[in-house]
Amino acid sequence: MKIDGVPYQNVDWNALPEETHQGETGVATWRTFEQGNIRARVVEYSPGYLADHWCARGHVIFVLEGSVTSELKDGSKRLLTKGMGYVASDDEVNPHRSYTETGATLFIVD
Numbered sequence: 001m002k003i004d005g006v007p008y009q010n011v012d013w014n015a016l017p018e019e020t021h022q023g024e025t026g027v028a029t030w031r032t033f034e035q036g037n038i039r040a041r042v043v044e045y046s047p048g049y050l051a052d053h054w055c056a057r058g059h060v061i062f063v064l065e066g067s068v069t070s071e072l073k074d075g076s077k078r079l080l081t082k083g084m085g086y087v088a089s090d091d092e093v094n095p096h097r098s099y100t101e102t103g104a105t106l107f108i109v110d
Contacts, residue, residue: 070086
């Protein structure tokens with residue numbers, strides 16, 4: 001990953017405005033920093049959250065709290081708990097989506 005157009009700066013994630021995104025079930029609340037070619041977010045999934053779409057965008061994901069299941073469109077599933085994460089490149093062949101029974105907080109860079 002090459003980060004362009006982003007000078008050094010502190011980010012107060014708690015001061016960023018919240019955006020709510022409805023899932024197929026539940027909601028995702030985002031606090032987003034976006035500049036240059038980078039988007040970084042702290043995302044909170046409510047209990048019972050299921051993404052409303054399959055995502056082919058690449059990500060670096062780190063689970064801060066809770067647990068989330070990452071499901072690939074081929075049907076495979078991977079449980080991620082606090083301290084775990086994944087990396088995925090932009091990939092139209094293997095899209096993924098997230099689900100959580102109990103809720104989760106993630107740090108996501110894409």
